[in-house]
Amino acid sequence: MSLFELITVVVLGGSLSSVKERNQRIDNLTGPDFSAEASLVKCSLQGTPRQPAFSVDGDFVIGGAFFIHYQVQTVINNYTTKPELPICKGSFNARGLRFSRTMVFAIEEINNSTELLPGIRLGYQIFDTCASVPVAVHVAFQLSNGQDPVFYQGNNCSKSGEVVAAVGDSGSTPSISILRIIGSFKIPLVSHFATCACLSDKHEYPTFFRTIPSDHYQAAGMAKLVKHFGWTWIGAVHADSDYGNNGMASFLGTALKEGICVEYIESFYRTDPKNKIKKVADAIRRSTAKVVLAFAGGGDMKVLLEELSREPTPHRQWIGSEGWITEPNLMRFSFCAGAIGVAIQQSVIPGLRDFLLDLSPSEVAASSVLTEFWEDAFNCSLTETADPHKGRCDRTEDIKTLKSPYTDTSQLRVSNMVYKAVYAVAHAIHNAACQETHGTTQCDKHMRLEPEQVFIELKKVNFSQNGYHVSFDPNGDSVAFYELVNWQKSESGVIELVTVGYYDGSLPRGQEFRINRKITWVDGYKQVPVSVCSESCPPGTRKVLQKGRPICCYVCIPCPEGEISNMSDSPDCFPCPREFWPNAKRDACFPKPVEFLSYEEVLSIILALVSISGACLAIITAVVFFHHRTTPIVRANNSEDSR
Structure with a gap:
């Protein structure tokens, strides 16, 4: 061979x-x-096409990429037979399913609109990337090439003719992998959940847009949050991914300027060996910092919190990034009650809940993804070949009574980002394919719409949908606005997500951060927990840094004799002015008192007599000298004055 x-x-x-x-x-x-x-x-596809989770034909097709699973089946190839496609399995993500179904809802809503894209029907191809880079890469090729085994572009196979734009992915690392491929074809990607600040680099990712704010603003908001509560000594953990690494780097840069010290920084990933996850958990247990900041996704935090729950762990005040702080599945870890973090603004999407709940057993059986969701949610089997340990579904299951992240629309946050992303693509297609003629909109559904045309129009979109403004700055980013959320236990003991404030990056410096509601802290404390390396030095002392330790770690030394310090954590002591002296605590200077003597006092009489006697002796001596001024001894003694 x-x-x-x-x-x-x-x-x-x-x-x-x-x-x-x-x-x-x-x-x-x-x-x-x-x-x-x-x-x-x-112009032939190589390999087996990946089947989308949801797909519908249309005049123009929009791609979609979401985490519907968190794991991918590992296959060891022996290179003697054709490798099989990696299959997503296990850890079904009902929240990711809601995101993908929100995209379907938005497209159907647009197709029924008489104002946006009239006469044009949008199609979609939505894929499950299962939080895997190899699968995301395969999905990117699939979005570019389509499902047909043979396709033609004249004699040139370097152009994509399948999708005009794509929505996704749910993470920064898979989004970067997808962009590396579809960006070559000028296919724009509008993400709802990829927040890495690195994606704002238009030289690297020119076709990237997002409806969710960049981590640059999130990191600044989290640093101001830590500083606001006086926490100068914290621990930090982050996912070993583009999202976690870049997010933590941005946070540390801002934290340094705010005078915040970090006791430890640990990185991990959900696929790491158990001993690596245990090492991170042990670092949290051993630390003296009472506050832990975590910059990670929901899947990564799930692995870490499960490890922490295996052994009794000291209660820590958690500060969470938006990647996990709103994840409903994580709120079952009761030791994280009191966690506070930044989250995407919650919203209302009329009609979405009814759409999500409008699932019949026959419709579910026609989709492998919905079948898996149904069986996982109701713990039953729809087919005879399914898990024999589960009973058969009797088709009387009522999804309206189901409590699941899929059906929970009480606090739509990321789902609204998906909704806005689909509408942004639709407005870009509208601007490229439609024209206003005599007050009516005419759209050409037969035109050859290139992805590059949609990319150009996406830069200029500026509209409002359901009261939420959508536009992109030159970096493809949206305006930064976060809610501050708090994990609070209800009377029934269930942890609920409560909005306690906001962070608005568009406001002037110093006014971005507001808290307008009472916060519940770790262990249910009413007061802000303290997390410092060294207690604050009181007035009358000065800070002395410890060699080899961060600037937040120091000892307090009393001011020396004659010097004071009149503020907390003073780096130096200073002497009092000449007419003042320090008090006993050496934290203030007081004027020296002026004392007057009375003539009736013995000391005054003695001093007066001594003064008078001295004056008389001086007069007598002067008289004697004057009388004998012509004698040789006087003249010799005062030769200059007696000449």
């Missing part, structure tokens, strides 16, 4: 016999037949 054939088998996923047959077929062709065959080979 030649080296070329071996590489073809490994890269393209074909068998050796198929490669040899294709090579032989191409070698036997000449003339026009060779051009046709070469074009066929050139």
